[in-house]
Amino acid sequence: MRSLTPADLNPAVQNVQYAVRGELAIKAEDLRAKLESKSHGLPFERIINSNIGNPQQKGLDQPPITFTRQIAALMEYPPLAEVVKDVWPSDVINRAKELQAEIGSVGAYSHSQGVPIIRRSVAQFIEERDGYPADPEDIFLTAGASSGVSLLLNMLITPNKTGVLIPIPQYPLYTAALAQFSGIPLPYHLSEVDGWSTSLDEIKSAVEKAEKDGVDARALVIINPGNPTGALLDWRTMENIVKLCEEHGLVLLADEVYQSNLHSPDTHPFHSFKQVVRRLHSKVPLFSFHSISKGVTGECGRRGGYFECTNIDPEVRALIYKMVSVGLCPPLSGQVGIDCMVRPPKPNDPSYPLWKNETDSTHAALASRTKLMAQRLNALPGISCVTSPGALYLFPKIELPDLAVQEAEKQGKTPDTLYALELLDQTGICVVPGSGFGQKDGEHHYRLTCLCPGVEDYVDALESFHLKFLKKYGAEV
């Protein structure tokens, strides 16, 4: 009988890498299981999953927004309205009724592109954000932003021919999807010394290299606010990127899932690529992604997101519809979550005061934690950390002693993986090595989320580990 071994599988599968849930995350799960035994013998009492932007996970416990959850509960069990009608705010009850009248049961498949009324809400949200019209027919609701990215890359890539420009460092969904669909990654480096800024020249030389190598550079991925960097693009750079896409015939994929995670909106505001494209009257084909998993919503588990098509040929849009229809529809819980995100309570609504309080607290906690963590990390020998004005992460650079580099080599690991594994073993803190996102040769980083509870203790643990690590491998501290 013929067996089924890894060698029998689609070779593209072997090439897929996704460090956010890779070796470190798997080891963290094993340690978490060990902690359940009283005599675990580990030097910590809990695992802190700083490897993934998952605000509501156990132990982090960023509270969900009450407005969203009350609506969700009513959607699940409509007779509940009678029970809570004098207790829950009237706008919550009304919103749930409005959605039920349109959707019917959340247990039914919806339109494959997403519930029409929710797509209309998304279009209105975009119009208000950008000052330019948006068409519900151009909106596709998805199971989180990832599934939209993955689908569109699959559609854009002719295997082993099509190249896609990706930032380095990048969120590894992009390299994973490129490997899965046999696309060719065309990396362009972000400039760490310049606050992880995006350089047009870097992108241009990546395009020119592709041309020389006979690769068809077809799409440009921009992550703004950046992941893992937290950087924000300024308007001028965005204009130049759009012009570069025009010049080189690139489709622009704008990953904007952190658009509401802004820690210094006055100095570092967010602009959407949709707005830039419209302001320039550009015809660049653009797909823009958003999600309920990040922001202050943090509803990762519902799997809700959307993408908007701008300047996309209706025939291409029809093909996208065909492809999403094979998967039937995105989860209704995510779709309802999208509605709550893009249509939050208004100042005079009964839900507004609580909603405002909850979202303000989450914004403030994230901004102050990010600032404090960056300050404390920067004060350490051998660490430099760009203070990120957006998103949920820091991506500190670590100088590792030669002995550590040699030890990593001996173990067949990258030096930053050695560092991250020892950090996990000694503190229970799980971060992702920089090699999972890409970095310049000889450099080392790690990504950590700024979602930890008790930030002082958390940074104490990072600090004391770092100093011990340097000592262990013979650095002068």
Added chain:
Amino acid sequence: MRSLTPADLNPAVQNVQYAVRGELAIKAEDLRAKLESKSHGLPFERIINSNIGNPQQKGLDQPPITFTRQIAALMEYPPLAEVVKDVWPSDVINRAKELQAEIGSVGAYSHSQGVPIIRRSVAQFIEERDGYPADPEDIFLTAGASSGVSLLLNMLITPNKTGVLIPIPQYPLYTAALAQFSGIPLPYHLSEVDGWSTSLDEIKSAVEKAEKDGVDARALVIINPGNPTGALLDWRTMENIVKLCEEHGLVLLADEVYQSNLHSPDTHPFHSFKQVVRRLHSKVPLFSFHSISKGVTGECGRRGGYFECTNIDPEVRALIYKMVSVGLCPPLSGQVGIDCMVRPPKPNDPSYPLWKNETDSTHAALASRTKLMAQRLNALPGISCVTSPGALYLFPKIELPDLAVQEAEKQGKTPDTLYALELLDQTGICVVPGSGFGQKDGEHHYRLTCLCPGVEDYVDALESFHLKFLKKYGAEV
């Protein structure tokens, strides 16, 4: 500037077809929009979407199970427990608390393979069903069965080399995924005259043909209970299928999503392939799929499903884990739905009487509707319909007059598409032409769900349309 036209896309995308949400479904949506105007001028007042197994959709309104929905509402908003504790059954409150203690928030990402406690529940359900052990590590929770099928086909297929045996007629997810991932479909015909039975000889000759054509036949898809046929495999046939897989080195993909939709369980019981494989001590690699979208749960919109790996190399399983981790996790609403499906109330639980009543009614309604529809269709000239003992569908064969075939040719459509379009135009009933599932040359069918409300009126409409259609195209009636 370079445009983005269909010709610029991955050519595999062009080849994808998914008739369940194709031309007919799109036209039905257009007609539904028209119906909103008072002066619509259409000869019917509503669209009945018999094209898709979507029990809870508006107008069909198969009620969701109260037990499932109360738990879902509590998961969304845990403080609700205080409000309803004296009103809702205690087992509902306790189940929600148990799940919350393990999961935390449904707004957090779970383990990529699915929440461990829910995978344990699934394993126990399988053990009780089959009488053989099941390991939670072999269970992957998914966003409906479709996403599992799609992922595994992507992994099993080396583009343009790997062949996959699929039944004809088949559920078009299989041909769609094969087209998307450049796999080679190896069709084997089911025998309509024999109640849509599966013939070993048909499968063998498809394997032999593949060998002759230099195609690597790698996997065999079996849909049991059948979609669109509703047929059930008997034990002996299943044993022979497993042996055939051993002999030809085939991976078995068992689509068992209709396993609890049984209309005559005494004469046509369901056996899982897992049980057959274990009973035979076979080493055939098997993936078995199940879902909350069908059965009497009908929770399509939650997107919940799972697959079990049997005889799968741990290294292959690790690769599957890597691939699902890129998509982060299945929606929590679907995972919680799975828990409710595999761990329903027990006879002494307070929720049991209502649960029993609700599920019995849904089973009975489906069985009686299926029987009545098949009888009435069979009584018509030019229609013959296998009475299906399972699933949610009928797949009647229709003899079309020559003039209708010629008219279809003129319109550039298949004859069954012409029939289905006219049916939709005249009655508002949307079915899927048999060509979307595959059928023998010169034969014509359509698939309709047995989910309609008011079955007598519904069948009256089917009948009178059919007779008019025959007359219109010159058949003697």
